Amino acid sequence: MDLKFTPEEAAFRAEVRAFIAENVPKDARETLRAGRHVSKDQLVRWTRILNDKGWSVPHWPVEYGGTGWDPIRQYIFLDEMQRAPAPQMLPFGHSMVGPVIYTFGSDEQKARFLPRIANLDDWWCQGFSEPGAGSDLAGLSTRAVREGDHYVVNGQKTWTTLGQYADWIFCLVRTDPQAPKKQMGISFLLIDMKTPGITVRPIRTIEGGHEVNEVFFTDVKVPAENLVGEENRGWDYAKFLLGNERTGIAGVGATKERIRRLKEIAKAEPAGTGVVWDDQRFREKVAAVEIELKALEMTQLRVVSAEARRGHGKPDPASSILKIKGTELQQAATELLMEAIGPFALPYEAEEIEGRNEPPVGPDYAAPIAPNYFNMRKVSIYGGSNEIQKNIIAKAILGL
Amino acid sequence: MDLKFTPEEAAFRAEVRAFIAENVPKDARETLRAGRHVSKDQLVRWTRILNDKGWSVPHWPVEYGGTGWDPIRQYIFLDEMQRAPAPQMLPFGHSMVGPVIYTFGSDEQKARFLPRIANLDDWWCQGFSEPGAGSDLAGLSTRAVREGDHYVVNGQKTWTTLGQYADWIFCLVRTDPQAPKKQMGISFLLIDMKTPGITVRPIRTIEGGHEVNEVFFTDVKVPAENLVGEENRGWDYAKFLLGNERTGIAGVGATKERIRRLKEIAKAEPAGTGVVWDDQRFREKVAAVEIELKALEMTQLRVVSAEARRGHGKPDPASSILKIKGTELQQAATELLMEAIGPFALPYEAEEIEGRNEPPVGPDYAAPIAPNYFNMRKVSIYGGSNEIQKNIIAKAILGL
Amino acid sequence: MDFDLSEEQSLIKDSVTRLLRAEYGFEAREKHRAEEPGFSKKIWQSFAELGLFAIPFDEADGGLGAGPVETMIVMEAFGRALVVEPYLASVVMTGAALRHAASAEQRAAIVPGLVEGTSRLAFAFAERATRYDLSRIAMEAKRDGGGFRLSGEKTLVLHGDTATGFVVAARTAGAPGDTAGLGLFHVPAEAQGLSRRGFETQDGMRAAELSFADVIVPQDAVLGDPEGGWPAIARIEAEAIAALCAEAVGSMERMVELTVAYIKERKQFGVPIAAFQVLQHRASEMYMALEQARSMAIFAAMSAGESDEAARRAAISAAKVQIGRSGRFIGQNAVQLHGGVGVTMEYEIAHHFKRQAMIDLAFGDADHHLKLVADAGGMDERD
């Protein structure tokens, strides 16, 4: 047991840190440090810089553009990305459909899609959730009927994150409604968003932003070559996909960055004869989050290190802890930001996401704080709600 | 809506307070203020003082020795008793078997038992719980078989509080094992503890004390005249009994008294260059408990006042809130006492309950603190665990 | 002690409830707030017709002579419906200013317009550095001939963008943090030198920044002693907090109701999710948090008129702590139990959640008030 990073790991961290510091676009970094969302353009630019370096899809097999890093190095890389902060890769291509394609896809699919994912030439979105299904993903009802060399797709997907920008969507569709179990008879289709019959309707989320969408399919013709793997085996690929995204789920680096900002604001924001940071109780609340976060970071390293031993790609049920605690801490940090800014959380800037026109009401760091707090309520709901994660721990770890 | 006590209610409170202040035995009061248990003798003396005044069973019908007070006055009386602090009446005769006897008992039973309960001439204990039954009270298996003018009782009861002092025990026993539902076929028997075949075995509880017992029945002959009400209807009487003890379940007055002691200790106990009370965080934790307690007191008054309107004896499912929050605050106060005394919680005084021989290690107020904290864990378990109470709220109030 | 409503109180409650049920469903509410001044003038007029604006004022001033309990009843109903009309700003806050500081003549001049709903005042106190300490006011009011000259900036003025006038707290002496040297001034919106910039708030209401460039007001614009306004300011704050507590409770009640209904109806894995015991218990905990908050809103209403300042402050702060904690717990869990739809603008629940968050931050959040209670030695019984 050696609980320090090795000199090689430390050197790797330094290399990553230096590269990010030198190369991340300044505007993107400032956007993130202010707690705002990066634009599509900022994300594309940064992905291409990383791709030029060979680091845009580090966890992929080397033959498809990956780096060959072990899990600890992948963890360090992600941690540094979150802490910089640098724009994070969108998971949809990078961690979701990419690994599905290189694992289960045809050679043609690999050649056609993977390089374009690595360079963010194609913007992917996810078509899993449906209205009324929630955490019961397999209860989906979007239908795909094979007609000659096409599937005809009808149905509706929802919670499609950033679908408004997407070039492609990967969907779970029901190809055999007569299958004896609902998990059977599902297929995994890649669909060009420009296909006729697809409509995207924005969903306005709690903070006022447009991050998710509904996607409607009306007689959408999808070439059969866009089926991944075998027909009616899509549920297996979906499970693979969902179990795949473990490292970084806790968002430790992002929460660290948020706490850095929190301290900055608490030290600037007037309260009484001094500033918010003067209050012992406030400092203790911040420290309490930092301590839980340190514990979580160690827990994450233990999970990552066990994965390194056990071999890649087998999800550890302990990663449910990372999901639960990680999201709780993300939420706790946004709560503390609200408390720090206090009454100046009140003004709403409708233009916030697109860039502002008028001078802000109150300090210029105030505007994103309440929206972030509101928006972060989603993290304990999505990706398998925290209640579902506790079921997983009870069953898979404790045998209850 | 008038949210102040009426002048008559205020005058009543003053009268009660004055009577308690003048009459409660000093030694008993000091025992309680130090967070220790009163002795049997102290309790008997105080009950008889109250009984002379006509106040030992205030909630009983006037014909059996009650006062005719409305629920608000009963609440005020109990609150003053807890805050004084004065020894509280043992519930077993006073609030449990007493009301069962005057409601369902025969005239002979009323005449024989009620005056002796009011004067604590008979010490009663409760024979409901059995090993393995827990919150599933109706799953009991102690058998009573009618033989001529006697029942013959065999079985085991447990968690019999202060059974070591008891003259009588009231028991739920199974008289008809063939009944179609487990709630049927149960009878309610009054049993003299001196009857041959009864053995009492002490259970040592977590803090080292002897508060509860197991009671074993081997061919115990109980006269049939000691059956309350009808055979096989005991479950109805038990439900009546359990739903009856509502006022005071929250222990608001007792927690207030505990917080008074907590502040006293925190202001005496050295920490750094001052005392524990100097720490802002500590004071805030105490204030947080006091605020929840104030809220609970108001909630309790609302429940009591609703009961006054609705008529006596119908339990309000909202009293589950009183049980849950009340026990949480009782526990919170004992936790804060532990934190206040800090390292001097460590020494264990085996003789604590019986009176001490040696000088204490550390301050003389230290010894009962850890035992009280340990012992108070029981309050969220017994009387229908707090989990069961939440089930009740979900079902009876929210309709879930 | 009696928790039943009197006949008059029941009447107020029933009439408000009836009006809101008919005119203030969630979709109607979204329409009301999209109207030009940020609320519905028609609804505002209906409130006037019900006599709601007369509640806190003395009968001698044309009011109903009712008290904090009646305000609680109205605000609780408003909280349920997420009412966006400026009742708190105009009737509760500036109403308190008029009652506690203004002369009979001033009240005779101002109150009738408020009661009829033809004028709407807003209370301007906050500045960049005020945060939760209302004595921390820097804006100057200098004697100028027979009147005063006001210069400086106010911010976060609730409903300030469409108010017909303001009650402005400004400093005639001393320094920010001093309770002495503060005065209250009645300033019409069209006063020379006063400009404002309106903005939307996170919870769908409106507010404004005000800029005072040598605004001259006459002597009779001064409400009470120009250097001794603090006691009135403290009372405005206490009454505002009590009203907010009631509003918060109404909103919490609605959230519990919506959530219980949602989990009964929403199916997953083939059963209503209300079948899951953890959700049942969560709902029970939400209900308990609601009832504890309700108790403290009642306590706040009981105590808002308390003349002993220390006792009043302790009670009001304690209520604000409970409301903040209950509101956060209920709000977060209501959203959580709604799942994805809970974080969309299309469902009512998100709007309650945001309102709760803003109520917590108004006049000091839960931890701010916890510190105040602790610093005062706790909730010692004074009886």
Place this chain on the structure above:
Amino acid sequence: MDFDLSEEQSLIKDSVTRLLRAEYGFEAREKHRAEEPGFSKKIWQSFAELGLFAIPFDEADGGLGAGPVETMIVMEAFGRALVVEPYLASVVMTGAALRHAASAEQRAAIVPGLVEGTSRLAFAFAERATRYDLSRIAMEAKRDGGGFRLSGEKTLVLHGDTATGFVVAARTAGAPGDTAGLGLFHVPAEAQGLSRRGFETQDGMRAAELSFADVIVPQDAVLGDPEGGWPAIARIEAEAIAALCAEAVGSMERMVELTVAYIKERKQFGVPIAAFQVLQHRASEMYMALEQARSMAIFAAMSAGESDEAARRAAISAAKVQIGRSGRFIGQNAVQLHGGVGVTMEYEIAHHFKRQAMIDLAFGDADHHLKLVADAGGMDERD
């Protein structure tokens, strides 16, 4: 970075685990602590035979030259079994005193007895007003000829009633609260003028009050600089806390295990209570609290040897916070889920619960350490 045990570490772990499994079940433990010195001399000798007492000492001193990770392994195993033998007092705490303060000659004289288990030292630092600040020591050590004269009282000396000697922290200069002016003294139990009163502790161990009436010790009883003992005291505290964290984690692990087993077996309403989802989730939360605590116990072990005092203190305090919170959460819920039997002496769970409570109060409870972390500005990354 590597969380696997080395071969030597696995060996230690396996041998301790094997011994405890065979000789230290719950009933055996109750017998051990009922023995005369408050623990089992036979078990103590078995520990010696396994080489556990040699762990922290340098090979040059007759030790194994192992470090905090090995101590963590042993303490975690001890925590699971609720071991009452004075390992923490004698090996961890006074062992740290010897390593950080004593000269080679002193170590040569004292360490062999400790390693063999024939002598047992206890660390006497606490006084009535020390609480959680180890610099708050009043007891005097005055120069007297070639040695020192010790006068005053020590209390809460863990396992002090049967120790063969003490390491005593006493003041040679300055006032309580000064870190300067403290020295460490090795005092045999039979020293003239030293009396002790033993007592039982809440968690079933033993401790003592010591009274020093002009106890004379020679110069070579001084461990290190008689006025510069603070750095060593700070290290004793850090290593003791790290060891306690590991012990606490072992005990938490056992509580989670016992509770999971209990709810699977215990039936109510005709089903195992593990069928109730709220209990499943509670168990999951206990497991999470355990894993978070385990992570911080590892972090404490990593940091116990850290030479940068600020970094060490922050890490150790952070670990103590996490352990305190996890221990309380797990302990309280383990008892709750056991129901009535959870609050009896007859079940193992109550004893773990009490031990956790006492660990929290040893060297500062969770909130004390939270304040320390906060006062230091938080857990800023130093990398």
